[in-house]
Amino acid sequence: MATTSAAQRRAQAKAEYDAFLAGCPSRELLDRVSDKWVTLVLSALGGGGSARPGADCAGEPRSLRYSELSRLIAGVSQKMLTQTLRSLERDGLVTRRVTPTVPVTVSYELTDLGLSLLAMMRGLKAWAETHMDDVFANRASYDNRAG
């Protein structure tokens, strides 16, 4: 998929799309991708959910079943998980594989495109976890100063 003259096409795409423009489709894509559940699903499929506390980095990408994702991403509702997975599948970021067992088994996996986004998502999730304390401290002093 789109491996021919990828460098050329990427340069062209960057010239054509600008998320700073309100009407630009990339603005909508950015909004879709800047989503809590998207970040967590991508991180989970990227192997981010199995890390023991203290593990210095996430694991490698893996295939996960619907129920595994549901358990891994604590607090996500069925509706949000399904909705997120469908949208990711439609955009070509994950593949959905149905194994005709009884009952049926469904597993999800990142595509190459999904893997390219994973790098960003992982960084974002790690940033949030790493700088939580700094943010708390900043909030405290801000609220103290004028709250």
Next chain:
Amino acid sequence: MATTSAAQRRAQAKAEYDAFLAGCPSRELLDRVSDKWVTLVLSALGGGGSARPGADCAGEPRSLRYSELSRLIAGVSQKMLTQTLRSLERDGLVTRRVTPTVPVTVSYELTDLGLSLLAMMRGLKAWAETHMDDVFANRASYDNRAG
């Protein structure tokens, strides 16, 4: 700020927070940071808004006035811009500098913490712009197959 034994504290923070847990504060931080307007404000203050089409990367961080941000981020409402800036200020990601001219002049700038997030944000915005065409193609074939 916080350069002393940074490696130790980061490792500890990573062990303490896990965005996969529903009750974890980093989940809320992730949600806050996974926001369209946050991404665009950070990118703008990071120098991402001045790049001519074809420029291969964003500029360097700069200070911007409220009205400049408003113009740069097309389509943002006053409410959303102010709300986003306040939340970023509270979390210590941007500084707000008031110059007592008449009328008053206000400029915003990234903090070190904001700069660290900028790297993630920039990647995300660039990803959206770069892969827009791929996503479009994927959506088309998905909708064709079952729509």
Next chain:
DNA sequence: CAGTATCCAGCTAGATACTG
């Protein structure tokens, strides 16, 4: 210029119930 305040339409997302 750089906001604040208010109203409200519409979307989001959780809860709940049901199904192949």
Next chain:
DNA sequence: CAGTATCTAGCTGGATACTG
């Protein structure tokens, strides 16, 4: 197991009007 369907409370965010 892996969803789909429905209802709705409440939050988001745009429009509008006003201010130091």
